[in-house]
Amino acid sequence: MFGLTIGSLRYRAGAYAASFVTLFLGAIILMTFAALLDTRTAGLDEATDLALIIMPSVVGGWGLLIVTFAVTSTLTMMVRQRATEMALLKSVGATPVQLGRLVVGEAAAVAVLAVALAVVPAVFTSGWLVSILKDSGQVAGDVPARFGPIALGVGFGVTLLAATLAAGFAARRTVRIRAGEALLAASVERPGLGWGRGIAGTLLLIGALNCAILTLAVLDPTKPESMAVAGEGAILSSIGLALLAPALLRGVLAVLGAPLRRLAGASGYLTAHNLRERAREMSGALAPIILFTGMATGTLYLQAIENQVVAGGATYAEADIIQTLNLVVVGMIAVFTAVLVVNTLIASTTHRRREFGQQRLAGSTPPQVLRMVGLESAIIAATAVLFGSVASVLTIVPYSLFKTDEVLPDVSIGIYLGVVGVAVLLTFGASLGSARRAIRVPAVRAAVAV
Amino acid sequence: MGAERLVRPADGVIRLEGVTKVYGTVDNPVRALSGVTLRLPAGTFTAVMGPSGSGKSTLLSCAAGLETPTDGRVFIDGVALAGSSETALTKLRRQRVGFVFQQFNLLPTLTVLQNVTLPLRLAGRRVDRAKCVEVLTAVGLGDRLDHRPAELSGGQQQRVAIARALATSPKVIFADEPTGALDSRSAREVLGLLRHAVAAMGQTVVMVTHDPLAAAAAGTVLLLSDGRIVDRLTNASAEQIAERMTHLGAVDMPGVR
Numbered sequence: 001m002f003g004l005t006i007g008s009l010r011y012r013a014g015a016y017a018a019s020f021v022t023l024f025l026g027a028i029i030l031m032t033f034a035a036l037l038d039t040r041t042a043g044l045d046e047a048t049d050l051a052l053i054i055m056p057s058v059v060g061g062w063g064l065l066i067v068t069f070a071v072t073s074t075l076t077m078m079v080r081q082r083a084t085e086m087a088l089l090k091s092v093g094a095t096p097v098q099l100g101r102l103v104v105g106e107a108a109a110v111a112v113l114a115v116a117l118a119v120v121p122a123v124f125t126s127g128w129l130v131s132i133l134k135d136s137g138q139v140a141g142d143v144p145a146r147f148g149p150i151a152l153g154v155g156f157g158v159t160l161l162a163a164t165l166a167a168g169f170a171a172r173r174t175v176r177i178r179a180g181e182a183l184l185a186a187s188v189e190r191p192g193l194g195w196g197r198g199i200a201g202t203l204l205l206i207g208a209l210n211c212a213i214l215t216l217a218v219l220d221p222t223k224p225e226s227m228a229v230a231g232e233g234a235i236l237s238s239i240g241l242a243l244l245a246p247a248l249l250r251g252v253l254a255v256l257g258a259p260l261r262r263l264a265g266a267s268g269y270l271t272a273h274n275l276r277e278r279a280r281e282m283s284g285a286l287a288p289i290i291l292f293t294g295m296a297t298g299t300l301y302l303q304a305i306e307n308q309v310v311a312g313g314a315t316y317a318e319a320d321i322i323q324t325l326n327l328v329v330v331g332m333i334a335v336f337t338a339v340l341v342v343n344t345l346i347a348s349t350t351h352r353r354r355e356f357g358q359q360r361l362a363g364s365t366p367p368q369v370l371r372m373v374g375l376e377s378a379i380i381a382a383t384a385v386l387f388g389s390v391a392s393v394l395t396i397v398p399y400s401l402f403k404t405d406e407v408l409p410d411v412s413i414g415i416y417l418g419v420v421g422v423a424v425l426l427t428f429g430a431s432l433g434s435a436r437r438a439i440r441v442p443a444v445r446a447a448v449a450v
Numbered sequence: 451m452g453a454e455r456l457v458r459p460a461d462g463v464i465r466l467e468g469v470t471k472v473y474g475t476v477d478n479p480v481r482a483l484s485g486v487t488l489r490l491p492a493g494t495f496t497a498v499m500g501p502s503g504s505g506k507s508t509l510l511s512c513a514a515g516l517e518t519p520t521d522g523r524v525f526i527d528g529v530a531l532a533g534s535s536e537t538a539l540t541k542l543r544r545q546r547v548g549f550v551f552q553q554f555n556l557l558p559t560l561t562v563l564q565n566v567t568l569p570l571r572l573a574g575r576r577v578d579r580a581k582c583v584e585v586l587t588a589v590g591l592g593d594r595l596d597h598r599p600a601e602l603s604g605g606q607q608q609r610v611a612i613a614r615a616l617a618t619s620p621k622v623i624f625a626d627e628p629t630g631a632l633d634s635r636s637a638r639e640v641l642g643l644l645r646h647a648v649a650a651m652g653q654t655v656v657m658v659t660h661d662p663l664a665a666a667a668a669g670t671v672l673l674l675s676d677g678r679i680v681d682r683l684t685n686a687s688a689e690q691i692a693e694r695m696t697h698l699g700a701v702d703m704p705g706v707r
Contacts, residue, residue, distance in 0.1 A: 266571040277559040358555040361516075362565075362614070363544030363572040365537040444516045447555050 016110050018074040018343035019163075022336060023111050026067035027118035027159045028125060029332055031147075033059040034154035035126035038146040051138045051321050056154075058325050062332065064158050070336040071107070071166035077284065077347050079103060079170045100171040107167035108160060115159045122155065123147045138320050197243050204240030208233045208391070212398040219402070226402065227302060227322065234298025234395035241387045242290045245283035249275060252383045260375065267371040270359070274372070275379060282376070285344040285431075286384050289423050292337035293388025296419045298395040299330045304411040305396075309403050338426055345430035349373065353438045357446025366439050373435040374428070381427040385420050462489040463622045463654045464513050469522035471508050471677075482508040484677040485522065492621070495648040495655045497665035499695065500674030506658045507626060509674065513656065514547055514624045515539045527621045544573045548615025550644075552627035554607040556599040556614075562586065563595040566614045573618070585613045589643055605636025612643050616653070623647070625657040629664050641667040662691040673698060 033056040040052040079086070086099055094102075130145035211233030219226040241248065253276050260268040275282055303326045310319060356369050364372075400409040438446070466488050474480040482505045490496055500506045511517040512524060515531050516539075524531045527546050531539065549555075556565045566582045586592055589609040599607050608628060615623045625644065629637035645667055647653035657668060665671050666688040673681035675698050683691060 265574065266568075269571055273559065273564075355557065358557055359568075359572075360540065361549055361551070361555055362557070363540065363569040363618075365540040365572075367537060368572060442511075442517055444511055447551070448553060 016078065016106070018339060018347070019071055019078065019107065020110050020114050022067065022070045022074055022339050023114035023159055023163055024118050025335060025339070026063060026070070026162065027115040027155050028122045029328075030060060030063045030067075030158050031118065031122035031151045031155035032125040032129050033063075033328075035122070035145070035147045035151040036129070037150040037154075038148035039126075039130060039143060041143075044143065045140055047138070048140045048143060050318075051133060054318070054321055055325060055328075059328055059332075060154060060158065062329050064162055066332055066336050067159065068162040068165050070340055071162055072169045073284075073288070073340050074343050075103070075107060075166050075170035077344060081347065081351060100168070103171040104164050104167040107163045107170075111160050111163035112156075115156050118155065119152070122151065126151065133324075136320060136324070138324065198247070201240045201243035204236045204243065208237035208240060208394050211236060212394055215398040215402050227306060227399070230395050230399040230402075231299055231302055231326070233398070234295055234302070234392055237391035237394045238291045238294030238298070238388065241294065241391050242287035245286040245290060245384075245387075246279040248387055249279045249283050249286055249380075249383055252379065252386075253279075256379065260379075264371070264375060266364075267368050268375060270372045271375040271379070275376060281348060282380060284348060285341060285427070286380050288337045288340035288344065289381065289384030289427060290388045290391065292334060292341065293385050293419055293423050294391030295333045295337075296330055297389065297392035297416055299326055299333075300415045300419070301392065301396045301409060301411060302399055303327070304415065305400055305403055305409045308409065308411065334422075338422070341423075341426045342430040345377075345427065346434045349431050349434040349438060353441070353446050354448075356435070356438050357441070357443045357448075360439070360443035361447055369439050370432065370435055373431055377427045377431045381424045384427075385423055388423070389416075462491045463527055464488075464490040464656065465525040466513060467523045467525075469509075469512055469519045469524060471505070471512055471517070472520045481677055483512065483519070486677070486679060487522075488672070488679060490622075490654065490656060492654050493648065493652045494670060495645060495668040496657070496670045496672060497668035498656065498658045498672050498674060499660065499662070499665050499691065501695075501698065502660070504674040505677040506660075506674050508677075510624050510626055510656065510658045514549070515543050541573075544569055544618065546621040548618060548620035548623040550608065550611045550615055550623060550625040550628045552630040554599065554604075554611050554631075556607055556610055558599055561596050561598060562591060562602070562610050565599070565610055566617050569614060569618050575618075582613070582617050585617050586610070589613045590639075603636070604632050605639060608632060608636070608640050609643065612640065612647075616647060616651075620653075622654040622656060625655060627659055628657060629659065629661060637661075637664065662688040662695060665691050 036052045036056045040049065044052070089099060089102075090096075126147050127145045130139060130143070133139040134141050134143070211229050215226060215230045215233070219229060253272060257272040257276070260272045262268075264271065303323060306319070306323070356364075359369060360366070396409065397407055400406055404410070466486050469483055469486045470481070471483040472479045472481050486505075486509060498506045498509055508517070512519045513526075515524065515526060515534075518531070518539075526542065529542060529546075531542070534542065557568065560568065563579075563582060563586065566586060567577045567579070570577045570582075583592065583595065586595060589612055591606060591609055591613065594602065594606065599610065602610065608631075611628075612623075623644070628640055628644070632640060641664055644655050644657065648655055648669075655668075657664070659665050666686065669685060671683040671686055671691055672679050673683070673694060680698065681694060683694065686694075
């Protein structure tokens with residue numbers, strides 16, 4: 001099995017690029033913060049000690065969650081695109097357990113490589129983090145930065161754990177399908193959302209509402225917990241809406257489908273059709289953009305409201321640490337969801353090379369193909385931004401009411417526009433870029449390529 | 451297009467003049483076609499045969515405007531293809547050319563009827579639903595309009611592809627191994643439909659095949675070897691074609707691929 005793993009890895013180095021980038025960035029962030037625990041020595045003042053413990057714990061926990069989620073997504077996509085290969089392996093006698101081990105083994109090998117390469121950059125970023133914390137006064141000026149066994153242990157441990165967990169999740173579904181069914185290569189999706197998704201999404205949304213109510217009705221405005229609860233609301237509602245993405249996309253299409261077909265000609269006809277028939281595949285890109293918009297907007301505005309209140313007087317001891325953590329976590333989420341969005345769009349567009357070829361043989365000009373992909377991106381971006389904004393409003397409005405008695409905070413709309421701008425740019429850049437590459441091949445050859 | 455149209459019946463629907471196609475790198479060029487000149491008149495059914503690697507699929511791609519020749523000129527319906535952009539070529543193809551492929555190339559998410567109307571939509575032409583239904587009924591799929599390609603047999607999918615090609619009323623239909631993925635009964639049906647299109651509707655059909663049985667359905671058979679046309683048979687039987695292929699040193703025998 002090991003020989004097959006290495007051979008398979010060598011052959012498809014490109015397919016693992018997204019998982020590698022995710023694990024590599026994750027390892028750098030994790031080790032950067034874990035090194036704070038190495039830096040912590042006896043005889044530090046209380047504030048420094050607190051900062052050096054809280055930060056790595058929070059970032060470590062979040063890191064495991066975010067990296068696992070991100071790698072699950074990149075690996076799932078990769079495994080799905082190898083469905084035919086998996087089916088072939090099954091038909092020559094590979095058991096589900098063997099296939100699972102193949103995927104987990106490949107992921108673990110990629111993770112080890114990613115962490116090993118992340119060590120050197122992490123040494124520099126951890127030194128840099130300590131100097132930032134010193135400049136902001138959260139850590140005493142005479143503490144030397146260290147990079148040691150804890151950083152390495154957390155880096156390898158968490159990254160490997162995330163990668164193997166993710167590979168386990170990713171392999172589960174593909175591997176469960178019977179060989180015959182897999183070889184049939186169902187190119188048409190089953191309609192509907194799936195019970196699990198619907199229930200989980202609804203529960204998370206209820207949880208988010210609960211956070212909003214707690215913020216408004218129960219919590220004490222002078223305690224830092226309020227922000228944690230409100231922040232959780234943004235996260236829960238974003239994930240909830242991301243899970244419901246296929247249904248949301250169908251809903252948007254029910255409204256936009258008719259004008260799209262009427263106003264945008266054959267490209268619009270195909271766009272509406274593709275989005276409806278492939279709602280689930282398309283929401284692979286929709287979900288991370290909702291997460292990105294919802295979490296980034298929510299957390300950044302919570303922090304902005306907080307800063308405003310702090311400027312007005314009322315504050316508490318951990319305010320600086322919380323701000324740093326908020327920004328780091330938002331930064332992490334932003335980076336990973338960006339990788340996910342780009343990876344999903346590039347992978348799915350490249351996957352559609354054959355479809356584009358067939359469309360061109362049926363009479364689609366290259367600009368018509370690009371227009372169709374552009375319209376798809378526009379609808380995906382608009383839907384994601386709409387629901388990402390809904391998710392963040394669920395947090396921002398209660399928190400603003402709670403802290404300032406205003407429905408909307410008196411904070412610049414610039415942050416929001418920035419977040420939306422990044423989301424839109426990522427969506428169009430990734431999908432149009434890969435579509436352009438995909439249609440450079442002559443149509444006859446693209447149509448026979450598998 | 452901007453090209454002058456001087457169509458005289460003698461020019462034929464398809465005209466190739468000294469068409470050469472070279473693939474590969476400068477250091478390792480592969481010559482797929484060497485100076486092919488031919489003329490195919492309207493209302494004829496021509497089969498292009500030859501051993502694997504003889505250049506028959508390249509000939510079809512170049513004649514249909516799917517690929518640009520390295521040298522020489524191609525005219526479809528009197529319009530020169532030289533120097534056209536991919537967009538211009540696509541527009542020319544969708545006005546004048548229909549395609550049938552070995553792998554059907556139907557779009558999996560579209561229904562049978564939607565697949566047939568798609569070329570018309572893409573060309574911005576009025577979608578004559580009644581006519582499309584009529585064509586589908588003529589190929590025996592009038593009761594399958596709302597099915598997806600995956601719900602049909604290979605032979606049925608190929609008949610959808612033929613209906614799609616016929617629905618745009620093209621000047622010429624190019625078929626690349628249309629029976630290659632079918633069982634013998636479905637293959638006969640598909641060949642029958644192509645013959646009917648020529649005989650009853652005056653359609654022009656060019657078919658690439660390696661199968662002498664399929665080629666025998668055509669009025670003219672062009673034999674290709676090493677990128678050149680080496681023989682031309684008229685109204686030949688499958689046996690005569692197979693014999694000529696064997697003389698060419700062709701390893702392709704019926705049923706052996």
